[in-house]
Amino acid sequence: MSIFDKSAFKFSHQHRSFRTSAISNGQIVQFKLSDIGEGITEVTVKEWYVKEGDSVSQFDSICEVQSDKASVTITSRYDGIIRKLHYNLDEIAYVGKPLVDIETDALKDVASEEDVVETPAVSHEEHTHQEIKGHKTLATPAVRRLAMENNIKLSEVVGTGKDNRILKEDILNYLAKQTGAILPPSPKPEIIPPLPKSKTVPAAPKDRGIKIPIPISKPIVFAGKDKTEAVIGFHKAMVKTMTAALKIPHFGYCDEIDLTQLVQLREELKPLAQVRGVKLSFMPFFIKAASLGLLHYPILNASVDENCQNITYKASHNIGVAMDTEQGLIVPNVKNVQVCSVFEIASELNRLLTLGSAGQLGTNDLTGGTFTLSNIGTIGGTYAKPVILPPEVAIGALGKIQVLPRFNGNGEVFKAQIMNVSWSADHRIIDGATMARFSNLWKSYLENPASMLLDLK
Template identity: 40%
Template sequence: MSTDFILPDIGEGIVECEIVEWQVQEGDSVQEDQVVVEVMTDKAVVEIPAKFDGVVTKLYYAKGDIAKVGEPLFAIDADGADAGDTAESKPQPKAPADSSAEEKKQVKQSESKPSTASSNGALSDFILPDIGEGIVECEIVDWRVNEGDEVIEDQVVVEVMTDKAVVEIPAKSDGTVAKLYYAKGDIAKVGEPLFALAEAGAEAASADAATSSDAPEASAPKSAANANVRDAGGEFEAPQPAAPGKALASPAVRRRAREQGIDLTQVQGSGKKGRILKDDLSQATASAKTSETASQPSAAAKAPVAGGTRTEPMRGVRAAMAKQMAESVRTIPHFTYAEEFDLTELRAMHARLKAQYAEQGIRLTLMPFFIKAMSLALSEFPIMNAQLNDEATEITYFDDHNIGMAVATKVGLMVPNIKQVNQKSLLEVAEEVNRLTASAREGKVAQADMKGGTITISNIGVVGGTVTTPIINKPEAAIVALGKVQSLPRFDANGAVVARDMMTASWSGDHRIIDGATIANFNKRWQQFLEDPIQMLTVMR
């Protein structure tokens, strides 16, 4: 019986796409994860794979046609043993486009319910939940478990990376991991199954059901290979090779193979059913280089390799940062203002307090002083803590000073913010700085810590820069970048040359609501608090 493949949501705001190329014809057999069609949205070309093994019975569009999200793209007939395997481990297909709205709603709800196999109480799919505002997909960073492993409730099963942070996803109940639907590096969609779990106590029922199955003996070897179950010795069976002439690989692997010029039909897959993994591509590349070097040793010695390139996809936090920065520059008229700060007195006071609080286990850096002093200055210049709407028709002023700090992490630049600095003590700010810095460097900042910022501090001084032109973290109205602190010669009140600890603060402001005089006066007040820390402490609440 044929089943319609419904064109899924393939990107935020995308409602249609153009058929670029069909990779199969009606009547062709396809395997799970084999690419069926390439479609082009207004953002990129996307490869769409089959969800299970079967035979393509109908292509609803011709090359060049426009297909709609939520409507049937092609029809596939599950074949023999593979159809049974699919029913046990794959998400159920959606209803055809001509179904009623109520039928579509029911089918959509069924995607978040246990898989077909769970009808006998054995398996249930874990549906990737909404893990952040506006997030529709994520990358699999690392699986903490393997198929067959036992897990307990709230045990972390997988780490995924969104365009904001790395998120740990736990199991909802005790059980045994029966299926991992994605490999490390794959892109998972919100609302789609992430893994399947055999709940505790249901394994026996599952085993009984398997024993009483009346499947033909001829299909038993293939079913055993596809199931990838453990043998009597407790090890996984060797993976089966892909069908001749048909490489089995995910869209991400196929894309990388194209970029590296690798013929997938010549690569031996190490995954289930001979599925080609990213590690297989690396081994194939290494083998090719070794073979080439062995066959042409003299040429390699005479002509060193030059001009090579490497292309990587922009994903996660880096992709979000690229989009955010481009949008900020495009829509906000930036202007820059810079000023020197004399931090000699602040550094002296910080040295005394740092040693004192270190004995109490509190790490005190200079950043809490910058943040708290900025909050005091914001109380006198509320326009610096305001935001302009996209139409430039309304200004919103914020009572809370949610001051962000840019942190370079292993997954890209992240800007968590400290909430309500105006209501916190210096030590409370220091504790938040330490907490958010540690979380950001691990790439695991909570979504709440990333939202609601009103102004941002970026510290390039830790790297070694002095002056820069920072880009505003839209929709905020201003950002400041702190340069490195240097011991430089300056004249004292008596005209004598003395060494002072100097730092340059570089501002960028939204010129639609902030003018040069405003940012200069605000910066001067901030500077007074930092250059004379006693004055800051006297007005601090």
């Protein structure tokens, strides 16, 4: 099984913009899809929030579109009336072509060409620009929230993005210069104290064995003729990255992990996490153990240039998690795992899963990954041959947890919770011994979860 790419998710995070231009009568504004860079020439219109004749105000949502990188929501720049929608649902909107026409009386106050910045689909209620000291400062809602949490004035930060947009990296660099500290990812999950002793928490359920999901069959309808569809959206991104991945010589390594102690620990912690409003799966432990291992073997958290002449060791552990969604297989990532607790990782995973299921993951969630884990076990697989997501150099596929007989040190048979892992690495810069040592360290953390306490920071 291969991880479908998301090369598309390896680009730097910048805002998408739409340009407006007034026609001769001075009353109708045409939103035109401008060149948004990164080779994007088209997007798919997924949903209209307005119809012809509707009145809109500034920042009202107009439509949701999807590129091969993420879904975004387009918001109105003006107060006015929608006069024309240039596309139907699921049609392709092209760069340089009008998206909608809006009749407005505000043209006299607006330049003939001005950016209309779109927002991530998850942030319908937030705006991506604000006026500061008489000039417009462009930033995403997530960046503005990060600045607010750290008491940073955006007017004091130099933006390095297109049109001087302020990126997350600009905030982090500004904070580092001020404090010299490493900033945890934003947003921070709210920490709720444990319940008082007078209140009881549900007891951990006893071992009920491994449930095998029963596939839900749907009625099969035979159309009787061939059907041809264009490759668009996330599937188009899959084509790009998997084609690039074939140029990488893959090295495979497999092992089995005894998760008996981890299964018991998770059952004990699940009620506490539930009280804090977080669903605790095994994945946060897998991710944190991987991050601890990457601290010892940073070559696995690196990238190489196209000609494999330079290696860049990534400071942040942005660990991607493959998710199966209705839009296809996508790989959002948990940022800065090296400074996150297991609970913080679980909270962020919950957020990503919720947005992924709704098709509302933003570009920032889908870009910047440095290492990937794919949990094929949720579907039922045991082994896989994962494909590296360039420019990353390593990926792991996790199988399902099975109850199997094993022998202890005294030769006695006991019931063990076994999971298989399959690693793939770029054999141009990673040798088998390094992959095996990393896997053994990762394995030791999971088989003896209490040992992770010694290295947690």
